[in-house]
Amino acid sequence: MKKIIPTETRKQEIFATSAKLFKEKGYSAVTMRDLAQTLGIKAASLYNHIHSKQEILSHIILSIAEEFTEGMTQILNSKESSIQKLKKIIILHVEITSNNSNGMASLNNDWMHLEEKQDYYLELRLNYEDNFRSIIKQGIASNELKAVDPDVTLFSILSTLRSLYLWIPKKEEINKDVLAGNLGEVLLDGINK
Amino acid sequence: MKKIIPTETRKQEIFATSAKLFKEKGYSAVTMRDLAQTLGIKAASLYNHIHSKQEILSHIILSIAEEFTEGMTQILNSKESSIQKLKKIIILHVEITSNNSNGMASLNNDWMHLEEKQDYYLELRLNYEDNFRSIIKQGIASNELKAVDPDVTLFSILSTLRSLYLWIPKKEEINKDVLAGNLGEVLLDGINK
DNA sequence: TAACTAAACTAACAAGTGTTAGTTTGATAT
DNA sequence: ATATCAAACTAACACTTGTTAGTTTAGTTA
Numbered sequence: 001m002k003k004i005i006p007t008e009t010r011k012q013e014i015f016a017t018s019a020k021l022f023k024e025k026g027y028s029a030v031t032m033r034d035l036a037q038t039l040g041i042k043a044a045s046l047y048n049h050i051h052s053k054q055e056i057l058s059h060i061i062l063s064i065a066e067e068f069t070e071g072m073t074q075i076l077n078s079k080e081s082s083i084q085k086l087k088k089i090i091i092l093h094v095e096i097t098s099n100n101s102n103g104m105a106s107l108n109n110d111w112m113h114l115e116e117k118q119d120y121y122l123e124l125r126l127n128y129e130d131n132f133r134s135i136i137k138q139g140i141a142s143n144e145l146k147a148v149d150p151d152v153t154l155f156s157i158l159s160t161l162r163s164l165y166l167w168i169p170k171k172e173e174i175n176k177d178v179l180a181g182n183l184g185e186v187l188l189d190g191i192n193k
Numbered sequence: 194m195k196k197i198i199p200t201e202t203r204k205q206e207i208f209a210t211s212a213k214l215f216k217e218k219g220y221s222a223v224t225m226r227d228l229a230q231t232l233g234i235k236a237a238s239l240y241n242h243i244h245s246k247q248e249i250l251s252h253i254i255l256s257i258a259e260e261f262t263e264g265m266t267q268i269l270n271s272k273e274s275s276i277q278k279l280k281k282i283i284i285l286h287v288e289i290t291s292n293n294s295n296g297m298a299s300l301n302n303d304w305m306h307l308e309e310k311q312d313y314y315l316e317l318r319l320n321y322e323d324n325f326r327s328i329i330k331q332g333i334a335s336n337e338l339k340a341v342d343p344d345v346t347l348f349s350i351l352s353t354l355r356s357l358y359l360w361i362p363k364k365e366e367i368n369k370d371v372l373a374g375n376l377g378e379v380l381l382d383g384i385n386k
Numbered sequence: 387t388a389a390c391t392a393a394a395c396t397a398a399c400a401a402g403t404g405t406t407a408g409t410t411t412g413a414t415a416t
Numbered sequence: 417a418t419a420t421c422a423a424a425c426t427a428a429c430a431c432t433t434g435t436t437a438g439t440t441t442a443g444t445t446a
Contacts, residue, residue, distance in 0.1 A: 010423080025305060028221035032404060044405080045424050053404065083385065109302055112218060136384075145384050151364075152375045153384050159356035160349045167348050182345045190383025191329075191338045191346050192276065203393085225434060234394065237435080241393050246434065388446085395440065403432065410425065416418080 011049045013039065016102070018056045023105035023165075027057055027113045058117045061107045065124045067096055072131050082139030086157070087184050089132065093161040094180045097168050104165035132158065157187050204242045206232065209295070211249045216298035216358075220250055220306045251310045254300045258317045260289055265324050275332030279350070280377050282325065286354040287373045290361050297358035325351065350380050 017038050021030045032053055036043040050056055071092040075085050097104050111121055133154050139145035145153075160183070171179070210231050214223045225246060229236040243249055264285040268278050290297050304314055326347050332338035338346075353376070364372070 026219055026221055026302070028219055029306065031402080033402085041423085042425065044407095044426080047405070048423055109219070113222065139384075144386060146378075146382075146386050148379055148384060149375055152372075152379055155356070155360050156353045156376065156379045159353040159360075163348070163352035163355070167352075171344075179345075182342055183349065185339075186341055186345055186349045186383075188383050188385040189339075190379075190381050190385075191332075191341060192381040192383075193337060193339050224432075226432085235396080237396080237437095238394050240435070390443105390445075392443090393441085395438100397437090397439100399434105399436080401433080403430100406429075407427090408425100409427100411421105411423085413420100413422095415420080 014046065014049055015056060015059055019060050019100070019102035019106055022057070022060070022110060023102045027106065027110040054115055057106065057110060058114060060103045061111055061114060061121060062117060064096065064100060064103050064107050065121055068092070068128055069124050071096070072128055076131055076135075082135055082142060082144050083188065085135050086139070086188065087180075089135070089157075090161065090183050090187065091180045093164055094168075094176050094183070097164040098176055101165040101169050104162075108162055108165065129154065129158070160187060207239065207242055208249060208252055212253050212293070212295035212299055215250070215253070215303060216295045220299065220303040247308055250299065250303060251307060253296045254304055254307060254314060255310060257289065257293060257296050257300050258314055261285070261321055262317050264289070265321055269324055269328075275328055275335060275337050276381065278328050279332070279381065280373075282328070283354065283376050283380065284373045286357055287361075287369050287376070290357040291369055294358045294362050297355075301355055301358065322347065322351070353380060 014035070018030070018035055021035060021038060025034075032043040032046055036046055039046075072089070075088045075092070078085065078088070080088075111118065111125075114121055133150055136145065136150045136153050140147050140150065168179075207228070211223070211228055214228060214231060218227075225236040225239055229239055232239075265282070268281045268285070271278065271281070273281075304311065304318075307314055326343055329338065329343045329346050333340050333343065361372075
């Protein structure tokens with residue numbers, strides 16, 4: 001009957017460990033017993049800190065999704081060229097993914113297992129993509145970008161940025177600014193000489 | 194009164210339906226009862242056609258992986274410029290993904306649930322990536338391509354091609370050749386004017 | 387018609403699932 | 417020393433999982 005207020009750091013530890021396991025096996029394949037064992041406790045003990053498995057997934061995904069939304073808003077509000085805005089988007093992805101590559105895996109691969117929060121997530125994602133596309137269209141209109149189908153451009157850039165979570169952990173030695181620079185070069189200027 | 198369905202077709206039907214469900218929810222979240230219900234039969238009846246859930250996944254993923262391996266071999270053996278080889282790789286991905294976008298989802302997202310066949314799959318994938326990278330390096334050496342880090346280039350192009358399964362089903366009206374052409378433009382020449 | 391057979395069925399299983407209830411532990415503050 | 421309480425524990429639950437065994441159904445062939 002007692003109300004228990006758990007340690008905040010332990011809760012963060014649960015989120016971090018969950019994200020790691022979700023990345024390796026996917027949300028559905030990770031059991032509460034797997035998670036508990038990795039943390040060195042019993043499954044039931046997890047419920048002193050969180051309410052449900054679902055809450056863990058929601059927190060991991062939505063906190064990142066909101067971070068992207070926030071970043072996009074700031075980029076939209078900046079008075080810069082479209083090319084500069086695209087470069088800022090690349091930096092945004094490199095930054096967020098560097099700080100939370102495990103969480104990015106869940107966002108990419110396990111969002112469909114969100115229940116009540118799925119609609120909210122999809123709304124954020126759709127908004128993000130719409131804003132991204134509008135920057136590309138603006139770039140074409142202002143003659144900064146080639147007049148390729150904006151959807152193809154959006155798809156191509158976003159696919160690469162969304163896959164960063166697979167790649168960044170393997171290239172820890174590389175500097176974030178260097179990576180963002182290289183990506184900008186490849187994505188914007190191409191590789192053909 | 195009852196519809197008679199030839200055996201081999203039924204097995205193919207199971208693979209196709211599985212791939213569709215695996216794409217929507219992931220391998221682990223799809224139960225044999227889900228699969229059976231979608232096919233309009235009982236779960237136990239599935240075992241008249243397949244040996245295990247695992248066999249379904251293995252077949253879906255490995256048949257595609259071998260198709261890629263075969264395609265890459267032919268491209269390597271062709272005596273063409275590196276740029277032309279890269280364009281052929283793009284066509285290969287568009288082609289295979291168009292024919293089996295659901296299976297591509299499993300290949301991308303559920304390969305870690307392969308059991309005995311996982312090592313074989315990873316070997317095929319590693320080989321494919323090595324061959325891809327060697328074409329890029331060859332292009333740089335022959336002065337066809339800019340001297341960007343080949344890993345960044347590989348990562349960027351492959352990320353886009355691997356994500357095609359998410360995009361192609363939504364753009365059914367578009368012609369495969371047109372899509373491959375647009376992708377080649379964006380991926381090779383960039384979008385910056 | 388009778389035998390054969392592919393492919394469906396019902397029933398059951400052992401193991402594993404997320405979660406709850408109630409209890410114990412051990413460090414901290416009085 | 418005692419009381420407090422976050423955070424661990426044990427035990428159990430109702431349900432779901434992949435899979436097996438044995439049976440029925442209904443077309444095809446002899």
